[in-house]
Amino acid sequence: MDKLDVTLERMRTFVRVAERGSLSAVARELGIGQSTVTRQLRELEDAVGVPLLSRTTRRVTLTDEGSRYYADSIQILRLVEQAGDEARGTRNAAAGTIRVSCTAAFGVLHMSRLIFAFQDKYPEIGVDLSLTDERIDLVREGVDIALRLGPLSDSSMKLRPLGESRRLLVAAPAYLAARGIPALVRDLSSHEGIRMSNVAGSDTLTFEGPDGRSHSVPFSGSFRIDHGLGAREALAAGRGIAPAHRWLVDDLLANGQLVQLLPDYRLPSVPLSLLIVPERAGIARVRLLVDFLAEQVGGIPGIERARS
Structure with a gap:
């Protein structure tokens, strides 16, 4: 078969299958039939003359030749995309799609609004926003950038610190x-706490007191939840006391549905960061969104912007 049959479409399909390890998952992602994915892979392997993938009943893995071809394909596709960016740059237009992953509650309350503003500014850029609190594999899921709260350990990603998210201790007046x-930190041990089940160490609250000393107290309650919006509803319903990000409850504090407790004691802030897939960092539309978010995030209640 003529090597001209190595098309970019087939190469992109191969790259996604290599990253996801599943033909059906890639078919759903691309909006095509699994038979089409299978055909594109077979045609690509025929074109290059060697098997690139090893298929079992459960998973698709790369052959040795496939691993080398995958690495080269990533570079080729990145160059093709950057060439398109440079060509469009002659008319100052950015286009294409960015896939973004974001912490769920932050995404609903704030990230969506920021993306709307970004797309108003760059109407030719599409955004696929995925909301999850799980620490997903960005490359495997085809994500370009991810906004995350908390310490990060994935050293293979580019990290862009955005700031610190301030937390407050809050409760409803009815509760x-x-x-x-x-009146004191130690009084919290006799109160009903609303805890996040997916946050390590949520059974203890630690504060910095007005004297600069650390104060810790056990924290428990009959209601635990794994979603910030659910914790917000429980607080508003008067189910207990909880530490909450300012951005999560700012409107409820403003209208009196919640009040801050122990204001002289400070809860540790939480890092807010962007993770960027290195191979995607040089693409113009991705750079535009990263810079836009870094500029706009300081306007969100409770976010103390990172110093440049």
Whole structure:
């Protein structure tokens, strides 16, 4: 078969199958039939003359030749995309799609609005926004950038610190009227706590006091949840006390549905960062969104912008 049959479409399909390890997953992602994915892979292997993938009933893996071809394909596709960016740059237009992953509650309350503003500024750029609190494999899921709260350990990604997210101890007036207002940190041990089940160490609260000393207290309750929006609803319903990101409850504090407790004691802030897939960092539309988010995030309540 003529080597001209090595098309970019087939190469892109091969790269996604190599990253996801599943033909059906890639078919769903690309919006095509699995038979089409299979045909494109077979045609590519016929064109290059060697098997690139090893197929089992459960998973698709790369052959040795496939691993080398995958690495070369990534570079080729990146160059093709950057060439398109440079060509479009002559008319100052960025186009294409960016896939973004974001912490769920932050995405619903704030990230969506920022993306709307970004697309108003760059109407030819599409954004696929995935909301999850799971630490997904960005390359495997085809994500370009991810916004994450908390410490990060994935050293293979480019890291862009955005700032620190301030947290407050809050409760509803109705709950406090029934159970009393804690005056000291140690009083919290006798209160009903709303805990995040997916946050390590949520059974203890640690504060920095006005004297600069650290104060810790056990924190428990009958309701645990794994989603920030669910914790917000529980707080508003008067189910207990909880530490909450300012951006999560700022409107509820402003309208009196929640009040801050122990204001002289400070909870540790949480890092807010962007993770960027290195192979995608040089693409113009990705750079535009990263810079836009870094500029705009300081306007979100409770976010202390990172110093340049």
